[in-house]
Amino acid sequence: MAARKPRQSKSVKERNLVKAGVIFARVVDHANGKIEMSATQLKAADIVLSKTMPSLSNIEQSIVNEDDAKSLDQIKAELAALVQAQPEILTYLNSLAKPSIELISDRLDKKVA
Secondary structure: OOOOOOOOOOOHHHHHHHHHHHHHHHHHHHHOOOOOOOHHHHHHHHHHHHHHOOOHHHOOOOOOOHHHHOOHHHHHHHHHHHHHHOOHHHHHHHHHHOOOHHHHHHHHHHHHO
């Protein structure tokens, strides 16, 4: 008869995460209307999840957008390089800058008045 392998027990942290996953799934099912939960059950789930899962208030955003630090000259240089590489972009940008007939007529009416 073959010897049994010793059972590897999960750490306390792993067991808590599994329990939190089950609780979270039940709360999601409740939110989707699949199951009913009492107010007490929801509060207990909230307490358990708050101890095992990070809340959004504890997460700090560390993404830095490099474009925010660019000077106007850097942006102009990048735009010039882009237009040289793909000239059709210039046609598109020009179409965005053209005011509509209604705007022109409104401006003319204001100047005449």
